[in-house]
Amino acid sequence: MIWKEMMDMIGFWYNKFIEWYFVQPIYGQILALVGIIAIIALSITLIYYVFKGIYYLLKGIGLGIFKLCEGFYNLVSGKYKSVVKSQNKSSQIETSNSEFMNTASYCTECGRKFSDKMLSQLYTNSIIFCANCGKEFKNEIRNSPILTH
Numbered sequence: 001m002i003w004k005e006m007m008d009m010i011g012f013w014y015n016k017f018i019e020w021y022f023v024q025p026i027y028g029q030i031l032a033l034v035g036i037i038a039i040i041a042l043s044i045t046l047i048y049y050v051f052k053g054i055y056y057l058l059k060g061i062g063l064g065i066f067k068l069c070e071g072f073y074n075l076v077s078g079k080y081k082s083v084v085k086s087q088n089k090s091s092q093i094e095t096s097n098s099e100f101m102n103t104a105s106y107c108t109e110c111g112r113k114f115s116d117k118m119l120s121q122l123y124t125n126s127i128i129f130c131a132n133c134g135k136e137f138k139n140e141i142r143n144s145p146i147l148t149h
Contacts, residue, residue: 109135 021029074080106113110133114122122128126139 107133107135107137109133 021032024032105119107130110130112130112132114128115131118128118131122137122139128137129135130137
């Protein structure tokens with residue numbers, strides 16, 4: 001019984017809208033149609049991003065629970081693989097950077113001293129640009145930076 005009343009109500013308002021729509025001039029009908037399409041497109045976009053946000057939220061919660069369980073497992077078993085790997089990488093980078101810092105420290109064009117960030121960039125990518133004059137420096141095989149034009 002309630003479904004029949006709901007369908008009658010929807011049919012009533014649909015007929016009222018159709019009557020109003022046909023009374024409008026042609027440009028009004030076109031604008032109403034464009035407006036309805038825009039509202040439908042925006043509704044679909046809103047629903048998409050709501051579901052996407054819910055997915056990322058649930059994914060983050062699941063990943064957090066996984067990391068928590070993994071941490072408890074490592075605590076109980078005494079394994080700390082992830083911590084050891086990160087410490088080894090950072091110590092390798094520090095020793096490599098300290099060896100490299102002695103080879104180049106000033107721009108040959110303007111004389112400005114390279115920052116630590118620039119030196120680490122030169123070591124990792126073998127290329128930097130001077131922040132003051134813009135000259136390019138490359139780290140070649142012999143580990144001495146040279147100026148290129």
